[in-house]
Amino acid sequence: MRGHGRWFHGRIRGCGYRLTLPRMKIIEVLNSSNGHLSAEDVFVKVHRIYPAVGLTTVYRTLEMLVASGIVVKIDAGDGKARYKFKKTLEEEPHFHLICKKCGNIIDVKADKELEKNIHRAKEEYIKRYRFKVDNPQLRFYGYCESCK
Amino acid sequence: MRGHGRWFHGRIRGCGYRLTLPRMKIIEVLNSSNGHLSAEDVFVKVHRIYPAVGLTTVYRTLEMLVASGIVVKIDAGDGKARYKFKKTLEEEPHFHLICKKCGNIIDVKADKELEKNIHRAKEEYIKRYRFKVDNPQLRFYGYCESCK
DNA sequence: ATTGTTAATGGAAGTCATTTTCAATAAGGA
């Protein structure tokens, strides 16, 4: 994030994508924000530092970053996807608390026991239903401190 | 479903809703289908036995049935909600296997251990993040037998 | 059974997030 540490630049090029100005601006915004942003959020923030950006490009770039493994996309269940920059390429497993009022998402660490249980269930479903489970997702819908 | 067993009729009236022909036709379809149907699915099926039905009415009736506690609405994460008739008013806890290709949803029974762990996590998040958890949802995204 | 009030209906038009189209532009290898 500082100095020469733009690991994601190499990754983007490595995936065959070009490094363009709008893309760098979008990355800059994602990298310096710490919540889970909607495409609209990103668009507004990028627009402030690079007004020429189009909403279309924001959507396309976000998908590109997800495809490159740099950004995670989270379906909040309210019809608006959220995006978040990964701190590291391999994220540690975690769950989400999703506020039904303001839409805010809180990452919560997975406790070992629960994590193990989910994994066991997954294995069982693969066998029992011949259903190839890719990724289990545990979310807790409710109301955050300021909304309840 | 046969004889006098329309428990839901009383429930609908009890919630202050009128029992109309389109509603009964929609209920008939839901009641005789066993998968998780999208609003469009319901519309198509109802249209076959009652062509006058409008898509608007299907949406409205489905919401009404959810509000009455007769039907459950499931967000499959693909932008299309699914609806399913409850067998009993109080459904036993279960999770969902969701096929990323065909969108099919399989209900899987919650194993006691896992169920207990999720409950424990929920209690912890309530305390730790002051987040009032309403309902935890565990989904396993992947590919069903015929899609993988 | 008839009436009157009011909820329910359905077609058309509107939202809203996201995607597609397409002509113009700009990366970056040759």
Add this chain to the structure above:
DNA sequence: TCCTTATTGAAAATGACTTCCATTAACAAT
């Protein structure tokens, strides 16, 4: 520098719903 081809952004399209509104039909009261 040139040239190919990915990328861009504005506008239009999409798709799942929702809202509007004039018409219809439940059903409570007569």
